[in-house]
Amino acid sequence: MKNEYDIIVCGGGMSGLSLIYRALKANIWSNKSIILIDKEIKTANDKTWCFWENTISPFEDVIFKKWKEMCFFDIEDNGYLLNTKDYSYNMIRSSDFYNYTFDYIKSHSNLKIVREEIKSISNTASGCEVLTDSCNYHAEFVFNSVYQKPKLKENNTYLQQHFKGVIIESDNLNLDPNKIHLMDFRTSQEYGATFFYVLPTSDNTALVEYTLFSEKLLDPHIYHQRLKEYIVNILGIAEYKIIESEFGVIPMTDYPFERTTGSIINIGTIGGDTRGSTGYTFSNTQKTISNIIQNYKSKETPLGIEEHISRKHRIYDSTMLKVLAGGKYKGHQLFTDMFTKSKAYDILAFLDAESTLLQDFGIIKSLIPQYFFKPFFQSLLQSKK
DSSP states (O other): OOOEEEEEEEOOSHHHHHHHHHHHHTTSSTTSOEEEEESSOOOSOOOEEEEEESSOOTTGGGOOEEESEEEEEOTTSOEEEEOOTTOEEEEEEHHHHHHHHHHHHTTOTTEEEEEOOEEEEEEETTEEEEEESSOEEEEEEEEEOOOOOOOOOTTOOEEEEEEEEEEEEOTTOOOOTTEEEEEEOOSOOTTSEEEEEEEEOSSSEEEEEEEEEESSOOOHHHHHHHHHHIIIIISOOOSOEEEEEEEEEEEEEOOOOOSEETTEEEOGGGGTOSOTTTOOOHHHHHHHHHHHHHHHHHHSOSTTOOOSSOHHHHHHHHHHHHHHHHOSSOHHHHHHHHHHHSOHHHHHHHHTTOOOHHHHHHHHTTSOGGGTHHHHHHHHHHHTO
């Protein structure tokens, strides 16, 4: 079996497939031999990726639904319609994404796909080596998207965003198909910052997701129980059936992930593309891939790419995480203050690492300052290490 390639991509999830698809589309790898390695080839509709955007997505053709209207509910049952200007909230189903990208990349003769478990990834004198059960693969560059929880350093914060989502179907859905619940805190806050979001996908179907920011996961039955209570008691949908479900855990951390180690380039969560304060990954990964493509075009190398999440925004993330983890400024109150006292489109820019200092100031002044002094200076010092 051939084991020498120009490019090895480890991990065939969203990050790895996005990179291969977009690199081939951009013709930067047309003369490269490429191998994709993962223990399974994904095809199932096992998750959804959601993101807000005010531009055209590289995967515009695979977006399942867009919403321009978003609302926020606080713990006291007050609802707020958010002014998002030109931002839309977009949803991509994993099965659509897998089929779309695979249909394109599998037609390229310079790409090989193998189903093997990755044992190790390392740098060598001439490039990189990937060890699997059956082979040692070598390449000039490895793009790695396989996540492993890092060994945390002193003062790093690590929360988990864990969620259980169900797609429900009902003849009495009673939801506006053009409006989403971006954050709905009308639920118990006993386990930490806890909210629902609701994405109506048609007149009679919707994705309802129960989401928490906390250190520990819950017993499985609690997710199911809370979903049922919310659907029946808050949304007022007494009769419905569950047609799909998903469960996921996303790390929320200020750990300083390394983009590159030698000739290994990390993308996705392992590369720091998951926003520490929100858990959003899709659009950040696409921005990283855009920078990789641009580097190939201008310098013919993926090394030394410009990072789109600035030091400023990483300090903001770290500060927010420390405040949430501290628990004195309750998560539901923090987000309520943010969304009701500042402009929603500024918040979306802030959470997407694209806000200006003026926008930052507007958001910061909406929050209770006393909870942020110590976490901010801790994060500032931490960022200099």
